[in-house]
Amino acid sequence: MTDPASPSIHIESLLDGARRARGVVAVIDVFRAFTSGAVALANGAARIIMVGSVDEALALRAAGLGDVCIGETRGRKPDAFDHGNSPSEIVGVDFTGRTLIQRTSAGTQGIVAAAAAADRLYAASLVTASATARAMRAGGPPRITLVAMGENGEERTDEDELCALHLRHLLTGHAGDPEAARRMIAAGEAVTRFHDPARPDSPIEDVAIALAIDRYDFAIRVRLEDGHPVGRRED
Helix, strand or coil: CCCCCCCEEEEEEHHHHHHHCCCEEEEECCCCHHHHHHHHHHCCCCEEEEECCHHHHHHHHHCCCCCEEEECECCECCCCCCECCCHHHHCCCCCCCCEEEEECCCHHHHHHHHCCCCCEEEEECHHHHHHHHHHHHCCCCCEEEEEECCECCCECCHHHHHHHHHHHHHHCCCCCCHHHHHHHHHCCHHHHHHHCCCCCCCCCHHHHHHCCCCCCCCEEEEEEECCEEEEEEEC
């Protein structure tokens, strides 16, 4: 029997899904935007401004509104950025008190697309799964939408779709099976690019971090600040 107090949970995919998302929304990017975002916040970053374009990121940094540009375009670090989209690249970087500006081909695009219509908005990945589910359920929202962003917001991928399913289990009061989710992703096509020597911006070390489910006990809450979606820790 369905709990009448339980929210209606909807799973969407890709950029069109982000545009359709309503209620309390989580935009999911496991490989690797919101894994990198969680690493940066765990390493002391004060906030992450999420943008849609490289030019916007650079303009914000030039205007003194942010300190560090991170992210990618089609998997590669833009030349003028400080760091790429690799969590293993920044896992040892001290970002204490700094404002990051993040642009990626999937995750931040979804955040920008969903920000205006969402009642509350979260940037989600497996490393923050349980904390994100708790935060989303807080206050008893009637509707929750989980958006799996996939490859460049254009093609579905195992890691984001399985993260959405894992979050749905948690949101409905079930434990889920983190090990099964991890094994399925690790056995899938998405991981092959991290073994490709022609893609040096996708080091194999990223996989272990991205699949460390519940590595962090905080969610990434995104709010509009001065017209920009800004992610901060929500403990």
